[in-house]
Amino acid sequence: MNSLTEIAGVLRNSRKVILCGHVMPDGDCLGSVAALGAALEQMGKDVTLASPDPVPEIYGFLPVMGKFLIGEKPLSGEYDTFIILDCSVPERLGKLKSLLERDMVFVNIDHHKGPGDFAGYNYIDDSAAATGEIVMDLIDLLNAGITGDIAVSLYVALSTDTGSFQYENTTPGTLKKAARLMEAGIHSTWININLYEERPLVILRVMEKALENMEISPCGKVAWTSIDKSTLNSMAARDEHTDGLINIVRTIKGVEIAIFFREITSGKFKVSFRSKSRVDVRLLAGKFGGGGHVRASGCVLEGDVDGIKKMVVAAALKEI
Structure with missing residues (x-):
């Protein structure tokens, strides 16, 4: 270097x-x-x-x-x-x-x-x-x-x-x-x-949908949500309007790892990870070919969304 x-x-x-x-x-x-x-x-x-x-x-x-x-x-x-x-x-x-x-x-x-x-x-x-x-x-x-x-x-x-x-x-x-x-x-x-403090209204609409889709693990330490391309299109929302949604999920009391699955194209998903204080999500993303920072990372995966969620959430739970 x-x-x-x-x-x-x-x-x-x-x-x-x-x-x-x-x-x-x-x-x-x-x-x-x-x-x-x-x-x-x-x-x-x-x-x-x-x-x-x-x-x-x-x-x-x-x-x-x-x-x-x-x-x-x-x-x-x-x-x-x-x-x-x-x-x-x-x-x-x-x-x-x-x-x-x-x-x-x-x-x-x-x-x-x-x-x-x-x-x-x-x-x-x-x-x-x-x-x-x-x-x-x-x-x-x-x-x-x-x-x-x-x-x-x-x-x-x-x-x-x-x-x-x-x-x-x-x-x-x-x-x-x-x-x-x-x-x-x-x-x-x-x-x-x-x-x-000057966000377009559509961001709140997207947030509403993302919160409807949110799930939390039985232990309460991993939370995740997702949004597909058709939903964004129906709201005339762009990819940028999903920025920051994962941080809202991370604020839930007791949650250490938050995960956001966003469909890029059919069968292709951007997976974002955030952690609160203990887990190095850079290593978690690395298991799927991604990377980033200790508390914020991501990767791109292809396949069935339910299968991807199951695989990623299982890996996250192992980090707790």
């Missing part, structure tokens, strides 16, 4: 850069891409922000969100550097994975524990609460200023990946960085309202 100082050196020598994150982008992914992109523009770089999937509407308030190019087709120009953020494996690049076949310098920066060495230059720090923490350190190494727009983007990255600074991955260092961003002039209340 390379040092962050080495990564900074590579970026100083870049001229025309693409930055992107993972499929179904979240706040850490988008905030990190937006912040580092703005810092590189300060340095005179020609910067393109890309995403394999559309930006969820909840992040529409973020600076430069309208600049994101979606998918590979708009990226037909010549670039010398491809920076990949918050993406543990190439498959998470989705439609943009083919960019790895081009003649460019590849830089991978992430905080997920895993192989993470698929680029020419790699920096992985799984002790960081969010990729945004690493990006903030990198911006300092590049001697770029933390402008108001950069501060907002970084704060969103930190807040969303720490559950608004509630999760145990929140460290004194994380809070010091957040304080520094507040000192840069961000309005944290405004950000929090946009992130957590």
Whole structure:
């Protein structure tokens, strides 16, 4: 693995850069891409922000969100550097994975524990609460200023990946960085309202259905729910409208592991895991070819939903 100082050196020598994150982008992914992109523009770089999937509407308030190019087709120009953020494996690049076949310098920066060495230059720090923490350190190494727009983007990255600074991955260092961003002039209340208190009504409709489908193990320590594609379609709901539902299930008293099964396409399911305080769900997801963090992880499985549920819940109960 390379040092962050080495990564900074590579970026100083870049001229025309693409930055992107993972499929179904979240706040850490988008905030990190937006912040580092703005810092590189300060340095005179020609910067393109890309995403394999559309930006969820909840992040529409973020600076430069309208600049994101979606998918590979708009990226037909010549670039010398491809920076990949918050993406543990190439498959998470989705439609943009083919960019790895081009003649460019590849830089991978992430905080997920895993192989993470698929680029020419790699920096992985799984002790960081969010990729945004690493990006903030990198911006300092590049001697770029933390402008108001950069501060907002970084704060969103930190807040969303720490559950608004509630999760145990929140460290004194994380809070010091957040304080520094507040000192840069961000309005944290405004950000929090946009992130957590301005949800589309359809999210509550989806939540209602998910709670109807919820089941709890006899021991009361594992709870799970599911939602299929036809239900989402009937509500005119998108995949992004299921974000955060699993965290509601985890709040039930006595529940240690929460599981959410979301149908991606017929017979194919995204399985998300969350734990409260004891179980390392990264290991649980790993049993099914997935990964993630100690308290938040996931995988993708194919087959009959009832069979998948039975298999996954049985594995979860063994972790209790």
